[in-house]
Amino acid sequence: MTSIISIKNLNVTSNKHVMLKDINIEIEYGDCIAILGPNGAGKTTFLKTVNGLIRQKSGTVKVLGMPLDNDIKSKIGYIPQNNYFDSLLPISVRDVISIGISAQFGIFKKFTNFDNKTIEDIAKGLNIFNLIDKPIGQLSGGESQKVSIARVLAQNPKLILMDEPLSNLDNKAQTDILNLIDFIYQEQTITLLIVVHNLTQIPKSCNKVVLIADGQIIDSGKKEDVFKHNKFKELYNL
Ligand SMILES: Nc1ncnc2c1ncn2[C@@H]1O[C@H](COP(=O)(O)OP(=O)(O)O)[C@@H](O)[C@H]1O
Ligand SMILES: [Mg+2]
Secondary structure (H helix, E strand, O other): OOOOEEEEEEEEEEOOEEEEEEEEEEEOOOOEEEEEOOOOOOHHHHHHHHOOOOOOEEEEEEEOOEEOOHHHHOOEEEEOOOOOOOOOOOOEHHHHHHHHHHHHHOOOOOOOHHHHHHHHHHHHHOOOHHHOOOEHHHOOHHHHHHHHHHHHHHOOOOEEEEEOOOOOOOHHHHHHHHHHHHHHHHHOOOEEEEEOOOHHHOOOOOOEEEEEEOOEEEEEEEHHHHOOOHHHHHHOOO
């Protein structure tokens, strides 16, 4: 079985600044991986590279066994860090979820009753159907994060990338989103990569951990193994 993500000798630089150094990693289908590391370590750059958003790189990145062309990118759902919406944006929750359908089928797709039902079913599944006709900018942080998750599910992705999905949420919203991540991981055959800011933010479903520091993967493997290693303990002063 091939890996869902295969990265070989990846280096990313920007204006001579090295952002990722000699990254080599294979990620298996169905894994739920927490990506940990200090601020500025390169976690966001890593996710963007997997999503084909970074061009200044050397080495190879394959997803689903293929280079990152548009067809492959449509199978990757991405929730960026600090994913805020302007409070005056004249776009409803329904519109935002429908972006996921366009990402899957292209922007010229005509929306059918079937698509509308898909959107509504996803909203119901995530308990946000009551918000479906609200303007996106008027939701709480936790609610808008749920809408972002609904948007990527509408894309029917094989892989979901989330960049610090709990940042700037209060404790209750953090617990809500963690439960939602566990729920979608159990319901779908999906691979998840989640950048988390601290150890309490690791979803229960994550069975593996990748540690990034200073642009390099300094450790990776099963969560319980990585947690025993000195590199991990040093990074988190444990
Ligand atoms: N567009 C950019 N141009 C130049 N340097 C950048 C850019 N974006 C991020 N960096 C730098 O690259 C490094 C990695 O950043 P990032 O991937 O955002 O780290 P993290 O998500 O782990 O906090 C940091 O030193 C950051 O300052
Ligand atoms: Mg980041």
